[in-house]
């Protein structure tokens with residue numbers, strides 16, 4: 001089970017290929033609905049119905065709801081590989097729980113995408129250079145998706161000169177996921193043997209996939225054009241923008257792409273929150289304000305809400321009629337930081 005974003009798709013591909021390599025078995029792969037970051041009740045039913053007795057989750061904050069994991073432990077062994085900030089310790093006789101903050105304590109967990117962790121774990125077990133390089137290539141796309149490329153090229157894990165090409169592939173994949181949501185389609189492409197050589201043909205020049213890049217770019221342009229009069233801007237006495245809170249309407253799952261873009265290109269010093277139908281995506285890449293803490297605090301008194309993530313990025317959900325309350329809580333929180 002994998003997260004519905006580029007890092008999730010790449011993590012899933014790495015684990016699926018590794019299982020095939022080591023055991024000769026093809027894993028059954030699936031996602032939950034966008035934004036459902038802990039295990040849902042329907043997932044437990046699905047696993048039971050298919051008599052699954054080995055369950056692996058990647059890039060999912062399943063520790064947000066430990067009870068659901070306890071239920072799955074009754075019929076399956078579990079492996080959890082994730083880099084969201086730890087909320088509960090799920091380690092047990094049945095569950096192997098690997099969080100970035102324990103796996104690599106010296107590295108900011110948000111900079112250690114699940115694809116990088118999955119790659120490192122596979123690398124411990126496999127000596128085949130060619131196979132490992134294929135996994136590394138897939139991990140580079142996932143790392144780019146979680147905005148970790150520069151960090152890992154400074155650490156000499158990734159090549160600086162490949163950044164442009166990998167970023168482009170990441171953007172094509174992320175656009176396809178947000179417009180179409182056929183996550184397994186991308187995994188099926190990325191798991192191809194020799195994918196680095198084939199990726200132009202299978203993805204970049206494949207119009208059924210890459211056309212969505214332009215669809216999403218156009219939608220981003222529209223939303224950015226309308227932002228000036230639709231978004232709320234909280235400013236300091238000196239006139240610096242401290243918070244952009246933007247409620248959008250769009251037919252695409254575009255919140256995190258938009259918040260990434262606004263935060264990196266327009267408001268690198270501010271907090272950016274994008275909300276659509278109660279779902280939200282928050283970003284602040286200064287690392288001075290934790291989005292995880294902000295979101296937890298702003299949702300804590302709202303029933304049926306959820307939220308959390310990383311220091312620079314977090315997401316979650318509040319019921320539609322509670323968005324105003326959530327908005328006020330976010331404004332109060334940011335006011336308390338300057």
Ligand SMILES: [Mn+2]
Pocket residue numbers: 007008059083113114146
């Ligand atoms: Mn991730």
